[in-house]
Every structure is written in structure tokens, then in C-alpha cells.
Ligand SMILES: [Zn+2]
């Protein structure tokens with residue numbers, strides 16, 4: 001019977017089985033899913049999604065997230081503007097949640113993915129395999145947090161729409177939602193098999 | 200580990216989902232769990248009543264989610280007029296104002312995916328309990344693993360709390376009945392994603408249908 005070394009075994013992302021790494025034409029032995037079939041594009045797809053996400057993140061910060069229309073007067077607030085208003089109002093915990101979810105999480109995800117994408121091609125110091133897998137896991141887990149501000153805008157706009165006072169979504173909400181989407185796509189199209197122990 | 204692993208031994212091993220360390224599975228008693236020697240995250244559990252528990256939890260979750268869509272989440276009084284919001288009214292409002300992309304994200308992340316996941320859970324546990332339709336069970340398990348990542352009801356609940364704080368200073372707000380059913384739904388949802396790993400369902404599935412053959 002054929003036998004395998006530890007380095008030849010991978011985890012199926014679909015059914016979690018231990019399965020054999022067959023290089024470019026991988027099919028899981030248990031669930032028959034095609035896994036990691038990137039062919040000649042190993043990191044390019046992930047790079048493309050990541051760059052798109054970073055581009056969308058710029059208008060997401062420059063344009064208003066929420067527009068408040070009150071007695072014929074219109075006022076938009078950006079992500080950072082919203083955080084500052086909350087801070088001045090004294091709602092420190094909520095200001096911190098928004099700052100964490102809309103600024104800290106997206107930037108951390110960009111940096112982690114950049115680091116992973118660069119480090120699988122070029123050796124950066126003596127970084128271990130387990131640490132990089134853990135970093136990859138973190139990028140997947142913190143992703144959804146950045147949707148908080150988009151949901152908040154959807155809730156406020158859905159709740160307050162009277163002629164005297166109205167809240168509507170701003171351009172930044174579309175840009176921000178797209179940025180989050182492309183970051184999640186960049187993370188999930190990253191080929192974690194590229195993380196290998198350096199000898 | 201320098202030893203070689205033969206093809207028929209592969210099922211005796213597990214790779215940690217977080218740090219990808221390879222482990223040989225050890226026997227554990229009912230109700231306990233095995234953790235990774237490197238990062239201490241849970242590798243697998245042993246729960247002999249998993250199917251019954253899963254079925255009960257997923258039916259409860261589904262009912263709670265439906266209720267969370269029937270009643271208002273929040274009510275506000277603005278200049279004597281009462282305004283209410285439900286998940287679906289929020290989405291239709293986004294569509295009316297032309298924010299189609301945001302509406303699309305919201306409808307998938309907080310409505311379609313959560314309801315799909317719980318419908319899949321109910322069907323899966325029912326089929327596993329009655330040992331029927333192996334092929335369908337496999338397809339559902341594959342579909343489930345692909346959409347689990349896109350369920351954001353927990354983040355949505357946090358967003359409701361943030362919105363309440365934002366509005367508190369300017370308006371009189373009331374928490375609606377659906378807010379509580381959504382909270383209970385999120386608790387069940389979090390408990391299920393933490394305690395039921397897809398890999399364990401595959402293992403149970405293999406045992407059930409092997410006995411049948
Ligand atoms: Zn598989």
C-alpha cells in the first residue's frame with residue numbers, strides 16, 4: 001500500500017478530511033470536491049482581489065457613509081467623521097467598536113494578506129509554518145466584523161425616513177461593502193498549501 | 200512526526216483548522232473534546248447524541264429566525280409618529296433609495312444565508328437520523344461548508360446595538376419583540392458553529408451509511 005509523508009498531506013477546506021496533496025489536479029478523497037485547483041495562477045487571483053479591495057477602501061473613507069436630511073438641511077458623515085461625533089457625544093465604547101470594525105479590521109486584513117502573499121514567494125526572516133497558518137486563520141475570522149458600519153447604515157436608513165427627518169445611505173456604503181467582499185474573496189482564494197516550512 | 204502514513208490510515212488523523220498541525224486522533228469519552236497540542240483550539244468533540252441535539256437546535260433556530268422576521272426589531276417615536284423596522288423592510292428601503300449593491304449584500308448576509316444554513320441543518324439531521332439519501336447528505340454538507348463563512352447574523356445583532364446607541368440621544372426608542380428572538384437565534388447559531396464541525400458530520404455520515412450497507 002502507498003504511504004505518505006506528513007508534508008504531502010493537506011486538510012480539505014470543504015469536508016475537513018486529511019487528504020493527499022496531488023499538486024495541480026487535487027480532488028479530495030472523501031468529498032470529491034476539487035480543491036486548490038488554481039492551475040497556473042497560484043497567488044495572482046488573491047492579489048487581484050486584494051488590490052480591488054484596497055482600491056474600494058479609498059472612496060469608502062472619502063465619501064459619506066450616512067446622509068442626514070433634516071428640515072431641508074443635508075449633512076453627510078464619513079466613517080471617521082462618524083467615529084469623532086460618537087466620541088464627542090461621550091459614547092466611547094461604540095466609537096471604539098466602529099473604529100475597530102471599520103478602520104482597524106480592514107487595515108489589519110490588508111496587511112496580513114500582503115504579508116502572506118509576499119512571504120510565500122520570498123523568504124522573510126525565519127517565520128514558521130504554524131504561525132503563518134494562524135495568521136491566515138485570523139484574516140478569515142475577523143473579516144465579518146468590518147460589515148458593522150454597513151449594517152448600521154442600513155438599519156438607520158430603514159428606520160428613519162420621514163419628510164421632516166430622513167437618513168439615507170451614502171456612496172461610501174457601496175464602496176465599503178464591495179471592499180469587504182473583495183477582501184473575503186482574497187482570503188478565500190489564497191492557496192494555504194503555499195505555506196511551507198523553510199529549511 | 201517522521202513516520203509514513205498509509206492510505207487506509209488517513210482517517211485516523213486530523214489537521215488543526217487553525218495552525219494546520221497534524222494529529223493522530225485519540226479515543227475520547229462521550230461529552231469531551233480533543234484540543235490541538237500547539238494552539239489549544241478544539242480539534243473534535245465526542246457527543247453521542249449529536250444528531251438529536253442538532254435536530255432540536257436547528258428546528259428551534261429556524262422558528263426563532265422566522266419569528267425574528269415577523270415582528271419589528273426596533274420602534275422609534277419621531278415627532279409623534281411611530282416608525283418600525285424589520286429585516287425585510289430595511290432591505291426594501293435600501294432598494295427604494297437605489298442602493299442595490301448594499302441591499303444585495305444585506306439580503307444575502309442577514310437573510311438568505313442564515314435561513315439556508317438552518318434549512319440545511321434541519322434536512323441534514325433529519326436524513327442522518329433516518330439514514331436516508333446519502334448522496335443528498337453529501338451535497339448538503341458540501342454546500343453548508345461553502346456558505347457558513349457568509350452568515351453574519353451575529354455581526355448584524357451587534358450592528359443593531361450600535362444603531363440603538365446612535366439614536367438614543369435624539370429619539371425615544373423601543374426594542375421590538377424580534378430583537379429578542381434574533382438574539383436567541385444568534386446564541387443558537389454561535390453554539391452550533393462552535394460545537395458541530397463539518398468534519399464530524401462527515402464521520403457520522405460514513406458510520407451511519409456503512410452500517411446500512
Ligand atoms: Zn473533502
Ligand SMILES: [Zn+2]
Nearest residue numbers: 215218235238
Ligand atoms: Zn492548532
